[in-house]
Amino acid sequence: MKKSMTFLLAAAVAMFAGCGQEETVEKQPEVTVEKTAEELKEDAVAEKMEHMTVEEKVGQMLMMDFRKNPDDSGMTVLSEDVAKKIADYHLGGVILFAENLDTAEQTKKLVADMQKAADMPLLIGIDEEGGMVSRLDKSQIPHTSIPNAKDMNGDTAQAETAGKEIGSVLSELGINVDFAPIADIHTNPENTVIGDRAYGTDAQTVADMASAFAKGLESEGVSATAKHFPGHGDTGTDSHDGMAVSEHDLQRLQEVEFVPFHRLADEGIDLMMVGHITMPNVTDDGLPASLSKEAIDLLRDELDYDGIVITDAMNMGAIVDYYPDGEAAVKAVEAGVDIVLMPADLDDAYNSLCxxxxxxEISENRLDESVERILSLKYDKGMLVP
Known part of the structure; x- marks a missing residue:
């Protein structure tokens, strides 16, 4: 009985105290912490990646070209076979060539149909430098003719205007990545692959001009790509035909060849293209930069670049003459490359990576590093729906 009375008394006291608290304590307003734009992006990318398979992640790291139909005609209308490949390999991107372009309306439809075929929005790229490397010049698409980089004579206003004009046309067509500007310095008159495509023969001019072109391009919503790291302007061989070699030591590269790339890295350019160029006096692995972890580490650490690293075309002589397609793709990803461009055999590259x-041999964390960069760019372009 004594215990029961004690319990009832305690309960009454608790109730009284509770009632008093309700009368004296004010409700605290709810505090809403708004996330920053960067946090929202990180959340959106993480949410997408959480549900992706290894196969889907591998596909995001591949960008393919589909130039021709089986009858050797240009593929200007999306074929069922190519639509199936885009879907089955979960491709992250496609690069267009002159064979894919006819009229503006045709190109818009081709791009739109490619996007419909993809399970995640595609990066659609093109080599449009103007001058001697222009896919648009071979089409009926209205555009302003852009002179060779050399002929701009260091005029940064002209370079920015050129980038803006090209970006405007590409954006209208649905093309969101341009593999330009050239950041190579034409220091070797014997060089046959760069030549008049370079903005000049000294580092500062090239840095200023490439930066201006990229600014114009990006003002129209098209991603720019600096190429070809570590510098293709003083090589004696065209990497389309065989292995190109840069004989310079690291100090020379830092003082000359790296200068434009460093500038563009500082300015946050979306992509850097790594060439099939060996550096025997800098790296010990004997590999072209596109397959060399030592070379990619220079780009990441020396130039402090954290954007997307993409290879030059993997169907070029500098690669296919020396490495099987699957092995080359694996080496590139092991080296730290984010996007493998145009493997000669898509099936071999994809299956070898998987x-x-x-x-x-390749950790899923290694894939995640690259896929996060790729999806982050797609988010920035409004391509990822939360």
């Missing part, structure tokens, strides 16, 4: 992840 197998390398399954066996542990």
């Amino acid at each position: 197998e390398a992840v399954q066996t542990g």
